[in-house]
Amino acid sequence: MSWALIATWQMALKGAAVSKEILESHGSAADAAIEGVSVIEDEPSFHSVGYGGRPDREGHVTLDGGFMDGDTLHFGAVASVEGFRSPVRIAASLARREANNFLCAEGAERYALEHGFEQRDNLTEEALEIYRKEVDQRKKLSAYDGHDTVCFLTKDEKGSVCAAVSTSGLFMKDPGRIGDSPLCGSGYYADSEIGAAAATGLGEEIIKGSLSFAAVAYMEAGMDAQSAAEKALRSLEAKLIAKNGKAEAMSLIVLNKDGSCGVSTNVDFPFVYASDQNDQMLYLARSVDHKTVISPYEKDPA
Ligand code: ASP
Numbered sequence: 001m002s003w004a005l006i007a008t009w010q011m012a013l014k015g016a017a018v019s020k021e022i023l024e025s026h027g028s029a030a031d032a033a034i035e036g037v038s039v040i041e042d043e044p045s046f047h048s049v050g051y052g053g054r055p056d057r058e059g060h061v062t063l064d065g066g067f068m069d070g071d072t073l074h075f076g077a078v079a080s081v082e083g084f085r086s087p088v089r090i091a092a093s094l095a096r097r098e099a100n101n102f103l104c105a106e107g108a109e110r111y112a113l114e115h116g117f118e119q120r121d122n123l124t125e126e127a128l129e130i131y132r133k134e135v136d137q138r139k140k141l142s143a144y145d146g147h148d149t150v151c152f153l154t155k156d157e158k159g160s161v162c163a164a165v166s167t168s169g170l171f172m173k174d175p176g177r178i179g180d181s182p183l184c185g186s187g188y189y190a191d192s193e194i195g196a197a198a199a200t201g202l203g204e205e206i207i208k209g210s211l212s213f214a215a216v217a218y219m220e221a222g223m224d225a226q227s228a229a230e231k232a233l234r235s236l237e238a239k240l241i242a243k244n245g246k247a248e249a250m251s252l253i254v255l256n257k258d259g260s261c262g263v264s265t266n267v268d269f270p271f272v273y274a275s276d277q278n279d280q281m282l283y284l285a286r287s288v289d290h291k292t293v294i295s296p297y298e299k300d301p302a
Contacts, residue, residue, distance in 0.1 A: 001155070001259025002276045003155055004023075004155045004278075005032060005033075005036070005152060005272075006152075006253045007036060007273075008251065008271055009200070009270055011046040012036070013282060014040065016272045019035060023154065023157075027156065028156050028162075029156040029161055030154075030162045033067070033152040033162040033163060034164050037150055037166045038086045038089060040150040041085065041087065046150075047127060051120060052124040053122055054127055054131070054147070054168050055168075056174065057173065058175055059123070059131055060175065063078070063166065064080070064166070064168075064178060064181045065086075065090065065167075065181070065182060066164070066181060067163070068164075068188055068196070069095055070191045071160050071161075074096070074101070076095030077091050078108040079103075079105070079178040079182045080105040081108045082109065082122075083119050084118065084120065085118040085119065088166045089117060092164070134172060147167070147170045151165045152164050153190070153197070161196045162190050165181050170202075170203070178203075179206075180199060186203075186212060187212060189216045191216055192257060194256075197215035197254045199250065200250075201267070202249050205247060205249075209232065209235070211236060211252055214231075214232040214236070218231050218232055226261075226263070229252050229262035230292055233292075234264065251264070251265035251266075251269040251285070263294060265287055266290075270297050271283055271285060283296055284297040
């Protein structure tokens with residue numbers, strides 16, 4: 001396949017259309033990944049990324065983002081950033097530096113300000129309403145399952161492979177909490193000689209298996225994308241169940257350098273895939289007896 005993309009969740013559809021257009025018109029994997037993610041960062045109706053993202057325990061929308069260029073293995077990331085439009089663009093800019101590639105909180109905000117990144121209050125009325133309801137209903141606040149990360153893996157016609165991710169992390173997270181998403185190796189990984197992977201789900205679980213790096217390493221050892229995705233996620237799932245009695249939600253997307261894709265999940269997980277040989281389509285991955293079953297997404301995606 002000359003180009004291909006895979007992205008997490010139904011919300012990725014709008015960004016995937018932009019990403020696909022870039023790849024079809026001979027654009028780079030880096031631009032396709034960054035632009036795809038940033039479309040989602042601008043969309044207030046998605047409550048787990050960028051504008052309209054869910055607040056932390058104190059009502060602040062703090063965002064995480066990451067980017068990796070598989071040609072060079074350069075990565076950039078930001079964590080706990082407040083008041084900026086596009087964490088993924090800041091992350092991609094940090095990937096061009098020699099060092100100081102991963103910045104958090106005030107340090108990341110200072111960098112973004114000094115480098116002219118657009119500011120924006122990401123707390124929408126709707127997100128504030130969701131937050132207030134949650135505060136009213138809870139005596140003791142704790143993270144719950146209102147979280148998702150948008151992840152894009154892209155391959156362009158020159159053979160470059162990239163990964164980009166963005167999230168507001170866990171709803172009601174502790175201030176300062178950082179999940180897997182901005183952590184290279186856990187939330188995303190890309191190597192143009194092999195392929196790429198990215199994860200969504202409970203960050204604290206994903207980090208325990210360096211899930212994205214594990215999937216790419218399995219491909220390097222010779223597995224196809226689907227086997228690598230399944231091996232990485234199921235090994236971690238089995239370990240977590242053996243050690244702790246349970247494994248929380250985790251989903252993993254994988255893109256081989258040949259453009260083929262793989263997905264593994266332990267929850268219902270919609271994803272988008274497109275290539276020069278496959279029309280852009282929404283699929284549903286489900287976990288049946290600890291095996292991932294993939295089918296076209298049949299519910300109305302509106
Ligand atoms: N992995 C993200 C985090 O833990 C959340 C998600 O993807 O659902 O921050």
